[in-house]
Amino acid sequence: MSSRPVPTYLVLNRFDDEFGEYHRFVDPDSCRLVYLTRDYGLTVLDTEHALETVVVPDLELETVLPLAKELSERHGGFDGIVGISEWDLLTVAQLREELGVPGWRPEFVNRFRDKPRMKELVSGAGLRAPxxxxxxxxxxxxxxxxxxxxxxxxxxxxxxxxxxxxxxxxxxxxxxxxxxxxxxxxxxxxFIEGDVLHVDGVRRDSRFHFVSASAYVNNCLEFADGTPLGSVLLDEGAERDEVVAFAGACLDALGLADGPFHLELFRSAAGELVFLEVGLRPGGAEVGFIHRDLFGVDLFAESFRAALGLPPFHSPGEFVSAPGGGWVSIPEPRPLPSRIVSRTSLVDVIDEVYDEVLPEVGSVLDGSGGYEHIGGRFRLRGEGHDAVRRAALEVMDRYRLVAEPAERPGAPS
The missing domain is CATH 3.30.1490.20 (ATP-grasp fold, A domain)
Structure with missing residues (x-):
């Protein structure tokens, strides 16, 4: 724990967009932030007002633990340690344990990382899991x-x-x-035959502080193999209520009282809801962006504050309702690596597309882009699930991406 009257928090950062602007998530002068960051994340950090910023080559435990100990000694200890990325959750939990800082411990985080453990807990509560x-x-x-x-x-x-x-x-x-x-x-x-859905939000006091439910267009496994992926919000009604209630029961089984979640589930061919998996973090791809744009909820700010035991960033009354929305992710063009030759904008072409992120012409994609540095990213809003789903399919059909093979760095010419 910190020996100072103003709390001090250690932040592990691997983001290079607005969701790494942690200074926005706290009141000015209410705390002090210390950063361990990758070099590409420096541009979004408020380093001028940070207590200290250290650039690291990676965020593995063996790299950050000795640095965290040095920083803790130098600054009088930490009141909290946070890292929002999926890849940092366990490392952060281990740092808390090593430094005696409050917050989620490795055993708890593993419920949301270890696939067998999460299914054991969910099925043990009488809920269907594979x-x-x-x-x-x-x-x-x-x-x-x-x-x-x-x-x-x-x-x-x-x-x-x-x-x-x-x-x-x-x-x-x-x-x-x-x-x-x-x-x-x-x-x-x-293997479960059926549709894949996802439920996103934040819990406080074992209740939903914010929650949304969506259905994928195609699925994440197909995306990894080169098929476009989309997602469309479910309309208000009985189906959404059933999906949200099932997700809530799963989160109860996992013991999540306060924190973010991205939970995936199936609706089987017989109509049964089946748990797939869950993350202790906001959803990836365009999930954070469309929730900001359509609902006025910053899932990353809410996640940051929940992980530190701080009150919510916004009250539920500040969130707005959205008639319909979704997103489309276009995978990196095959074969890999590939160099972008041309791509087509769909803003002002398809009415529901309100924003897009396209790869720069001449840039090289090598298969390591995840859901960020890919063939194209589109954000949609419209009048309900059916209209947005049709638009998502239209994006997949009309988007034109031309690429050519590119040599891997160091490959013989």
């Missing part, structure tokens, strides 16, 4: 098939954005996959 099997060195295709069946999803125990996730449809492929991966870091789960 059948799954934790893998080990001796796992065989026969064992997996006997307990889970086909088709099957093989995915890392922890991770995001469908990285490393595979769908397997036959025994031979399953046996090959099991031979290629480190089983200790993977699990297998039942």
């Amino acid at each position: 059948r799954f099997l934790e893998l080990h060195a001796a796992s065989t295709a026969e064992e997996v098939l006997g307990q889970v069946g086909l088709p099957i999803i093989v995915k890392p125990r922890s991770g995001a954005a469908s990285q490393g996730v595979l769908r397997v449809d036959d025994r031979e492929r399953l046996a090959a996959v099991l031979g290629e991966i480190d089983p200790a870091g993977y699990q297998c789960e039942e």
